[in-house]
Amino acid sequence: MKIQDIQAIKLLLATPKKIAIIPHRGPDGDAMGSTLALYHFLLKFNHEPVVITPNEFPDFLAWLPGSETVKVFEKDKDNCTQILNEADLIFTLDFNALHRVGDEMEKVLASLSQTFIMIDHHQKPDDYATYVYSDTAFGSTCEMIYNFISFLDQKQAIDVTIGTCIYTGILTDSGSFKFPGTTGNTHRIVAELIDLGVPNTQIPSLLFDNSSYSRLQLLGRALQNMKVLEEHKASYTTLTQDELDHFNYIKGDTEGIVNYGLSIKGIHLTAIFIENKEEKIIKISFRSQGDFDVNQFARNYFNGGGHRNAAGGKSTVSMEETIKKFETIVTQLTYTEHES
Template sequence: MKENDIITIQSLLAEPKRIAIIPHRSPDGDAMGSTLALYHFLLKLNHKPVVIAPNEFPDFLAWLPGAETVKIFEKDKENGTKLLQDAELVFTLDFNAFHRTGDQMETVLKTLTVPFVMIDHHQKPDDYAVVAFSNTDYGSTCEMVYHFIAALQLTNLIDKTIATCIYTGIVTDSGSFRYPATTGETHRIVASLIDLGVENSEIHSLLFDNHSHNRIQILARALQNLRVLPQYSTSYTTLSQEELDTFGYVKGDTEGIVNYGLTIKGIVFTAIFIENKDEKIIKISFRSKGDFDVNQFARKHFSGGGHINAAGGKSSLNMEDTVQHFLDIVSQEH
C-alpha cells in the first residue's frame, strides 16, 4: 500500500465508526473470507462494522466465524438500505465496480456520499474510492486484507478467528495453492496463520468435502455434458435449468465444476454454461491455463470480466444459441 493511503486509512479509522463492508454478489470464499476478516479486525479496533452481502452466500461458507451476522441486502432491502445510509465509511472487497453487487444494491451505493475504501485484485477498478488498494498481482483479496492489516502495523491483532477467515479466501481463490498467483509470500502468510491456530485440514474438509449427494449428481451431469474441442485446446459443458431442478439444485452446487474441464490433458481453455431461468440469463464461467486471457474474452464477448485465468460473464440468448455463439468465437479466434 502507498504511504499516503496508509495515512488516509489511519485517519479514517481514528475514531469509532459505523462501517459497512460489502462483498460482490454471489460471494465466494474469498469475498466472504475477506469481508469477515475485516469485520473481526474492525471490531477489535472498537468500530461498529457490519457485512452486507448483496445476496445469499453458499451453505458451504456458513461455518465461517461471523457468517451469522451477515445481512443479506436483497432479502431485506429496507434494512440493508438503512444500514448503508447510516454507514460513515464503506469498504468494498473483492470487486472493482458497483455493478458487481447487482442492480439493487448498486442503485443505493451510487447515492452514498461517505468515503469508500476498495480492497480488490480485479483488473480495471472503477474510480469511486478515496483509497483503492487494488492490485491484480495478488491471488486473493484475503491475502490483501493481511497486507492491509500489516501496513497499519497491526498484525498483532490477527487472532485465530481473523486468521481463519483470511486462510479460507486464500485457499479458495488459489485453488488450494495451485494457481500461478500463489507466491512464497502467500505461503509465508499462510504459515503464520497456521501458527495462530488455523485448522487448515479441517477447513479444507469444510470447504471441499461437504457436498450433498445432489451436488455430486449435478457434477456427474456436467461431466457427462462435457465436450472437448482438441483442435482448439478447448472444452466446455452445460447445465440447463431443467437438469439443475432434477437434482434439487441449491446455491453453491455448481461452484468449482468448471475446473474439471481443464483437467483434461492438452486443454487450456474451458467454459461452463449454466442456465438461470429466474434471471433469464445463461451464466458463464471461464477458466484457462497459461497466457490465454479469459478476462479479455469474457469482457469482449460475454459482458463479463475477472482475471486472466478465471473469469465469468453472461448471455441473454438461450442455451443453444449461447453455446453456438461461443463455438463461433472460438473457431474464429484460432
C-alpha cells in the same frame, strides 16, 4: 498502497465508526473470507461493522466465524439500505465496479456520499472509491487484507478467528495453491497463520468434503454434458434450469465444476454455461491455463471479466445461441493463440 492513503485511513479508523463491508454478488470463499476477516478486525477497535452481501452466500461457507451476523440485501432491502445510509465508512472487497453487486444495490451505493475504500485484485478498477488498494498481482483479496492490516501497523491483531477467514480466501482463490498468483509470500503468510493455530487441515474438509448426494449427481450430469473441441484445445459443459431443478440445486452446488474441463489433457480453455430462468441469463464461468487471457475473452464477448486465468460473464440469449457463439469464437480465435 500509497503511504498517504494509509495515513488517511489510520485517521479515519482512530475513532469508532459505523462501517459497512460489502462483497460482490454471488460471494465466494475469498469474498466472504475477506469481508469477515475485516469485520472481526474492526470489532477489536470498537467499530460497529456490518457485512452486507448482495445475495445469499453458499452454504459451504456458513461455518465461517461471524457468518451468522451477515445481512443479505436481497432478503432485507429496507434494513440494509438504512444501514448503508447510516454508515460512516464503506469497504468494498473483492470487486472493483459497483455493477458487481446487482442493479438495486448498485443504485443505493451510487447514491451515497460516504467515503469508500476498495480492496481488490481484479483488473481495471472503476473510480468510485476515495481510497484504493488494487493489485492484480495478488491471488486473493484475503492476502491483501493481511497486508492491509499490516499497513495499519496492527498485524498483532490477527488472531485465529481473523486468520481462519484469511486462510479460507487464500485457499479457495488460489485453487488450493495451484494458480499463478500463488507466490512465496503467499506461503509465508499461510505459514504464519498456521503457526497462530488456524486449523489448516480442517478447513479444506469444511470447504470441499461436505457435498450432498444431489450435488454429486449434478456434477455427474455436468460431466456427461461436457463437450471437447480437441482441435482448439477447449472444452465446455452446460447445465439447464431443468437440470438444476431436477437435482435440487442450492446455491454453491456448481462451485468448482468448471475446473474439471481443464483436467483433460491438452485443454487450455474451458467454460461452464448455467441457465438462470429467473434472471433470464446464461451465467458463464471461464478458466484457462497458460497465456490464454479469459479476462479479455469475457470482456470482449460475454459482458464479463475477472482474472487472466479465471473470469466470468453472461449471455441474454438462449443456451443454444450462447453455445453456438462460444464455439464460433473459439474456432476463430483460440487455435491460433494456443499455437503462438
